[in-house]
Amino acid sequence: MLPMAMLLAAALTVHAGTSYDYDADDRYGVYAYAYSDTLYGPPDVTKWAPQPKPAPAAPPVLNYQVGNGDTMYQIARDFNISLQTLMDYNDITQPRGLQIGQTLRIPQPDENIGLPPGDAPVVSRVLSSTLTAYTAGIESTGKTAAHPDYGITYSGSRAEEGRTIAVDPKIIPIGATVYIEGIGIRKAEDTGSAIRGSRIDLFMNDVGQAREFGVKKNVKVFVLKEA
Incomplete structure (x- = not known):
């Protein structure tokens, strides 16, 4: 049946x-x-059927090269992480005893800060800088467009908006690449009589925009170590 x-x-x-x-x-x-x-x-x-959850992505990582006078406390503060997080991430049990040239891995709680793609970049210094802006014109350099060195930087390259900054070479070497928080990647190519210490001048084409930029204080700047 x-x-x-x-x-x-x-x-x-x-x-x-x-x-x-x-x-x-x-x-x-x-x-x-x-x-x-x-x-x-x-x-x-x-x-x-229950689907397996994807593994959480590892946080972006920066590498920091310890310099003269650096402490774990200062480095943790510079990167907005706790001292314990920095120690745990680098298997360090005591916060003292850093060696100059030692490389520390720095976890970033947010997305990558905008550094160039590729291997984890090495930061050699973190600065709290004052930012201003300048142009190639007479109001900033004293040169007119007829001058043979008009628009030519200290490094010999032609100034370019979105790339060129003026720095104090005692603080940031000429040719160094930096990441300026809220601005992006820039290249140290120029100097200026008023640029001393951690102050940085951003090159702009338009004098009106340079004046409108004004003065911005306490901006975090990451100086990158050349590969």
Whole structure:
């Protein structure tokens, strides 16, 4: 004798709008799964199976090269992380005893700060700088467009907005790449009589924009170690 599910499947006629999983169950008193397997094949339960969660992405990492006078406390503060986080991330049990030239791995709680792609960059110094802006014109350099050195930087390159900054070479070497928080990557190519200490002058083409930029204080600047 055929099972009830098979007899039911043979006897039922498909009508538009009929759901056999439920309508037939109500009308004929059979369990939906009994004839559902017959009519449609076994249900695909894999779509209800719990899916593995992707592993959390590792935080972006910077490398910091310890310089003269650096302390774990200062480095942690510069990168806005706790001292304990810095110690744990570098398997350090005592905060004292750093060596000049030692490299520390710095986890970044936020997304990468905008440093160039590739291997984890090495930061050689973190500064709290005052930012101003300048142009190639007479108001900033004393030179007119007719001057043979108009627009030429201390390094010999032509000043370019979005790349060139003027620095104090005693603090940031000429040719160094820096990341300025809120600004981006810039290249130390120029100097200026008023640029002393950690102050940085950003080159701009338009004098109006340079004046509008004004003075911005306590801006964090990461000096990158050349590869």
